[in-house]
Amino acid sequence: MKPLVIMSDFGLADGAVSAMYGVAYSVCETLNISNLTHEIPQYNVWEASYRLIQTVGYWPKGTVFVSVVDPGVGSTRRSVGVETVDGQFIITPDNGTLTHIKHICGIVSAREIDERINRLPNSGESHTFHGRDIYAYSGARLAAGVIDFNGIGPSIPVESIVELPMPKPEFDGACIQGDIDVLDVRFGSLWTNISREDFLRLDIKHGERVDIMIQNGARLIYRNSLIFARSFADAYIGEPLVYVNSLDRMAVAINQGDFARAYNVGTGAPWTVSMQKSTGKEPRCGE
C-alpha cells in the first residue's frame, strides 16, 4: 500500500472531494489519502503542472498522485497514468498537466487508462465527474495494490504525452530574461523560470545587487536594484529582494509584504522578468 495524493480545481466547499475520498476508501479502507491542493484556479492546467513538480519529489517512491484539472471532461482527451524517474505515479487527463514532470523530473513509462476496467462500477451514466468515477477509482486501485502499473491499461509512448509550451530564459551575455511561472499565492512572491544555475552566469554573490525589470508586454511595470538575499532575513522588513526559491529558481519578493499585489503583477505569456548585475548606477537591465 502506498500514499494516495489528490489534486483538483474543485475547491473544498462542496462534497466533490469527499466523494472522491469515499470512492477511494471503498476500494481499500486503510488507504493513506491526502490533498495536494484543490484550489488550482479553474481549468488552469499550467498551474496544476507546476504544483506537481513543486511537490512530487518530496513523496516516497510508489506514491500515487491523482490530478483532476480537466477542461475537456467528456471530450476525447486521453486518461493516462505515468511513472516518473523516481518511481512515483501520476493519474491525470492527458492535457498538459504533466508538462513540468516530463521536462524536469522525467517520465519512464506511460499507459492509457482502460476505462472498461478502471471505472467505478455502475457509474456509466455520469459523464461529468470522471475525477470521482475514473481518476480517484484508478488511483486508489493502484495505491492499494489491487492493480499494478500494467493494470492501468495499454502502454503508450512517453513522447506522446501532451506538453504545454515551456519557454526558456534567454541570456544575452549580460542580461537574463525569463517568465513568471507562478505566484507564491499566499505571500505574493513572483516565481520565475530562471534557474539558479542560469542566474549564476550573472556572477552575483549573496549581498550584492541585481538590476531587475518587470514588463507586461512592452509596458514597464517595475525597475529597481534589489539585494540578492540568502533568505528573507537578509532584507529589511518591507524591502524587496531576489532569492532562490524552494524549487531552485529565482524569485522576487518583498520581505513580509506582497510583491504581486504591490505592483499588480500576474503570470503567463505577456509577463517578463529581466535580471542583470548591478553597476551601482541606474538599473540598466533591458536597455
Add this chain to the structure above:
Amino acid sequence: MKPLVIMSDFGLADGAVSAMYGVAYSVCETLNISNLTHEIPQYNVWEASYRLIQTVGYWPKGTVFVSVVDPGVGSTRRSVGVETVDGQFIITPDNGTLTHIKHICGIVSAREIDERINRLPNSGESHTFHGRDIYAYSGARLAAGVIDFNGIGPSIPVESIVELPMPKPEFDGACIQGDIDVLDVRFGSLWTNISREDFLRLDIKHGERVDIMIQNGARLIYRNSLIFARSFADAYIGEPLVYVNSLDRMAVAINQGDFARAYNVGTGAPWTVSMQKSTGKEPRCGE
C-alpha cells in the same frame, strides 16, 4: 473500525476542526478521519443536507458522518444518530440536516444521543461547542467500535426526524418547473431539483435544444435556448448548456464560465427554473 467523516460550517481558519479531530483521536488514535467540507455557509442547514446526499453514498458501509451545522446549539433541539438504508451512520443535531437523506436515500433507524454517556468527560461547563464535546466524541466512539449504534441512546421514530420543506418540480404536460437547490460553488453551475427522469418526459435527446427560463419571483432573469449536452465537451467554450449532474439532476452551466456569477443567480425559495422542448422559434417556456 470505520471511517469518520466530519462536516461543519466552522471553516478551517481557526482551531475548531482540529479540536474535534483531537477529541476523536483521543477516543482511538488509529481512527481514519477526513473532512466532508467545513465551508457550509453559516447556519445553512439546507446546504448541509444537500452535501450529505451528494457524498454519503460513495462511502463504505458503516462509515460514520458527523455534521455540525447547528443554529440552535444550546437549545432544546435533539442530538440524533441515524442509520441509512445503505448502512452508513450520521450524527447530527436534528434540525433538518437529514432532509435529503431521509427523502432520497432512506433512514432505517434513529436514536437520540444520550448525553450523559456520549459526552466528552469534564466538558460540562461548555455550552457552545457541542460539535467537539458531543458530536465528534459520539461519532468517534461509534466509528471506533467503542459503542455500537444502540449505544448512541434510546430509539426514536424515524418519522420524527425533522425535515425541511422539499418542493417537487411541476410538470404541466409541456413545461417542467423546478427550484435551484444549490450552486456548484466553484464552477458556478446551477443544480436544480429536476431529476433526469422528470426531464426525460420532455422527450429531448442529447444534442437537441431546451428552452430554459430562470426567474426570481416574478422577475425574468434569463431566457434562452440551450443545448442538452452529454458533457461540457459537447458545448463550445463559453456556451451555456443543460446537462445531468453527478446527482442525476438537471444542471445549467456555461462551459468554462460561471453561470451563477454571469447572471447573478442564487438559490432558495424565490428562484425557479423552467425547461421545455425547443421548437426552434422563440423560447416559449413559461408562457
Add this chain to the structure above:
Amino acid sequence: MKPLVIMSDFGLADGAVSAMYGVAYSVCETLNISNLTHEIPQYNVWEASYRLIQTVGYWPKGTVFVSVVDPGVGSTRRSVGVETVDGQFIITPDNGTLTHIKHICGIVSAREIDERINRLPNSGESHTFHGRDIYAYSGARLAAGVIDFNGIGPSIPVESIVELPMPKPEFDGACIQGDIDVLDVRFGSLWTNISREDFLRLDIKHGERVDIMIQNGARLIYRNSLIFARSFADAYIGEPLVYVNSLDRMAVAINQGDFARAYNVGTGAPWTVSMQKSTGKEPRCGE
C-alpha cells in the same frame, strides 16, 4: 507512533503543505498527519500562539505539533521543541509562538533543534523553506519514534523561550477591562482575554445583563447592555450576547450574525472591552 499535527500561514492553495506531508511520510509512511490550520494570517505569531492553546489540550498525550509561522526564516532565531505539562510536543521557530502554551498550559522542558541531525538530507541549499526541511522533518521523526525528545537537540532553559507581551484584564472593583485576543473568524465573535473566573467577580448570573463598552484607543465603538447567555439559544436571533467561549474566556457575539463585521471590530493593542454589571439604567461601563 503518535499523531503529527501541522499549522502554518502557508494557505492550502499551492504545494507547500503537501511537500511537508511528503517529507513526513518519507520518514514514516504510516504516520497519522492532520492540519491544525494553514490559514494563520501571514507572519501573525500571536494568532499562531492562540490557535495552539485552543487545540493542543484536546489531543492525546505524545501528539507532536509542528507550527511554521516564521517571519524570521533564515535569521538567527532558534528552532525549538518543547514538551507541555500534559505531555504533548511542539516544534516551532522560537519567536513567540509558544506564548500562550508557556503561560496557560505550561512547558516542562525545551530543546534547541540540532539542524546538523534534524534536517532533510540534501536540503542544505534551500534557505527559505525550513517548514519543510527542518520542522516537518523533525516533527515526523519525533512522532514516528525515530528520535525521542532528547534527540531533538541540546536542552535549553524553559525561561528562555520567547514570549509576546500578554496583558492581563484590569478590575477596578466594579468594571473589568480586557483585550480582544482573537476573532472567531467564521462567526465574527470577539474572544476577549477576560476569563470566566475574572468575570464571576462581577456577580452576574445567566440571564442577567452586562453593560459592555468596546473602544479603539480612546474612540467609543460600541456601548450596550447585553444578556449574559449560557449559549446562543438564550438570545433571540439577531440579538447580541455575552457568553463563555470554548476556552473559558468571555466572548461577545450576535446570535446568527457577525458582531465583528457589524461594528468593524478588530483585534490587538488598540482594542479594549469593558464589562460591568448592569443597573438597568444607561450602560455605565467605563465612566
